[in-house]
Amino acid sequence: MKESELELFQLLSTDSEKGLIRIYDIYRSEFINWCVKAYSTNEDDAADIFQDSVIALYYNIRSGQLTELTSSLKSYLFAIGKNTALKKINKQSKLLINDDVVRLSGQFEQIDHFEDEDKKKVVAALLDKLGEPCKSILTLFYFDKYSMESIANKLDYKNEHVVKAQKLRCFNSLKKMTLERFNQDQL
CATH class of the missing domain: 1.10.10 (Arc Repressor Mutant, subunit A)
Known part of the structure; x- marks a missing residue:
């Protein structure tokens, strides 16, 4: 892990505001570009995924769940981002499937309704x-x-x-x- 990442990790565990601002400055644009390319999301969804990932990273550090990194801070953040993106995609696909089910069952209801x-x-x-x-x-x-x-x-x-x-x-x-x-x- 780079020395600056170690400092950033320590900053997140002690001074949340400065640490969060640095995370955004350093990783936001790269993360959004990666997320758009890797998961075919739009930029708004990628920004939401980044936000959720940073919150999860911050929570893991502040709660003591993450006390030291075995990989780079960037790798850890992007791994959280991968999981967050996959959950979001899965949720969206379920919504689409459920919407299709509603449409199809709406056809059945219409059929029943009109006998x-x-x-x-x-x-x-x-x-x-x-x-x-x-x-x-x-x-x-x-x-x-x-x-x-x-x-x-x-x-x-x-x-x-x-x-x-x-x-x-x-x-x-x-x-x-x-x-x-x-x-x-x-x-």
Whole structure:
């Protein structure tokens, strides 16, 4: 670790304001550029990730959780940043998936609301067309309200993470097929 990083580390543990200002001056622009390139974020998200990472670094030092560095302060900060960026990306993708689920289930609600048996049959046929294991996974999750862990046990998957990945692939396929089918009918 460079001598200036050791001084910065000590400054963070004793005088938070000066230490935080130095962290921002030294690492902010490099961190944001790295985050934008490495994780395809926009600059605002990268700045938020930097802010969260600095707060985590500061907390780790001030709480005594981090008393000495075995790597450079920059490496430690960027490692926190990597984890923070991945969590943010994962959260955003979950929001997108949940938004898609709401849209798709909104289509099912519309179908139920208007009692359109033809559309229900089309969706059921598309679910059949997907075949196994997609039909079982989607039926168990969306209609029978099973948890990922329960589905994994019932269908003999290794764990719920494998089911979650498979469900996403199945859901995206069903969504694509549903949208194509309903758009063709409207032409």
